Structure formats: C-alpha cells, structure tokens
Amino acid sequence: MNREAHPGSTAHEARRTGRNETREERADRLWMELLQEVRVAQTGVQILLAFLLSVAFTPRFQELGSFDKGIYVITIMLGAAATGALIAPVSFHRILTGRRLKTEAVQWASRFTVTGLVLLLGTVSCALLLILRVVVDNQLAVWLSLIALVWFATCWFLPPAWLRHRSRRSR
Numbered sequence: 196m197n198r199e200a201h202p203g204s205t206a207h208e209a210r211r212t213g214r215n216e217t218r219e220e221r222a223d224r225l226w227m228e229l230l231q232e233v234r235v236a237q238t239g240v241q242i243l244l245a246f247l248l249s250v251a252f253t254p255r256f257q258e259l260g261s262f263d264k265g266i267y268v269i270t271i272m273l274g275a276a277a278t279g280a281l282i283a284p285v286s287f288h289r290i291l292t293g294r295r296l297k298t299e300a301v302q303w304a305s306r307f308t309v310t311g312l313v314l315l316l317g318t319v320s321c322a323l324l325l326i327l328r329v330v331v332d333n334q335l336a337v338w339l340s341l342i343a344l345v346w347f348a349t350c351w352f353l354p355p356a357w358l359r360h361r362s363r364r365s366r
Contacts, residue, residue, distance in 0.1 A: 222297040229284060233308055237281045240315050244274040263328055270321035273314050280311030312351060320344040
C-alpha cells in the first residue's frame with residue numbers, strides 16, 4: 196500500500212482537507228475560525244437578551260395579556276439557552292486547554308454553536324412575534340414572524356446544507 200494513500204497520513208489528510216496540515220494544526224485552525232464565528236453570534240444574542248430582559252420593567256409590559264407574557268417567557272428562555280450554547284465553546288477551551296483534546300473540543304464546540312444558532316433563530320422569531328402582536332393585527336403578526344423565521348433559516352442553514360449535500364454526492 197502506498198504511504199501517501201494511507202488514512203491518517205499527512206498526505207492523505209492534505210488530499211482530504213485540501214490543506215497540508217497535521218491533525219493538531221487543523222484543530223487549531225478550526226478552533227480559531229469557530230471562535231471568530233462565535234464572537235459574532237454571542238454579541239447579537241447578548242444584545243437581544245439584554246433588550247428583552249429590560250422589557251419586563253417597562254410600564255407597557257403590565258398591559259400585555261397572559262398569552263403575550265407567555266410568548267415573552269418562551270423568548271427569554273430561548274435567548275438564555277442560546278446564550279448558554281454560544282458561550283459553551285469558551286468553557287470547553289478553558290477547561291480542556293493543555294489536555295490534548297482540542298479536536299474533540301472543536302467538535303463539541305461546533306455542535307454547541309449550531310445549537311446556539313438554532314436557539315437564536317427561535318429567540319428572534321418569538322421576539323418578532325411578541326413585538327408585532329403589539330404593533331399590528333395578531334394574524335398578520337404571526338405571518339410576518341413566520342416569514343422572518345423562514346428567511347433566517349434560509350440564510351443561515353439552507354445554503355450550507357445544500358453545499359454539504361452537493362459535496363457528499365460529488366465524492
């Protein structure tokens with residue numbers, strides 16, 4: 196068997212990933228890329244959650260009906276869960292640094308990041324529903340929120356899923 200074709204060899208990894216890097220170098224690169232992505236998402240979810248938390252202390256909040264307060268609670272819980280998932284990569288890094296588990300940490304952190312994005316999608320959709328129910332007719336609010344949900348899901352998840360599927364078929 197040719198050494199270059201052997202799974203696990205550097206040449207095999209280079210052909211598979213398109214880069215000439217060791218397993219550790221790849222984990223380092225993926226980790227840095229992931230941290231950059233998480234910084235963007237964390238900032239957005241933290242600003243949104245801070246805004247949502249302040250809403251409960253406004254005079255108009257008391258005027259909301261129980262259904263709208265229920266939407267608010269769901270929105271806050273989704274935002275808190277998204278925050279937890281998007282901050283999880285930081286704890287992975289801090290707790291596992293120096294333990295030679297970077298590849299596994301990157302895999303888990305990536306899963307938490309995708310989970311955080313899904314939860315952020317739910318947070319934004321519910322926040323829009325709540326705000327639009329105050330501003331426009333209830334039925335229109337539902338439709339507008341669904342349109343936004345589909346738009347975000349289309350932008351965030353559909354193109355990567357399509358590319359992933361296409362690349363699997365071409366192999």
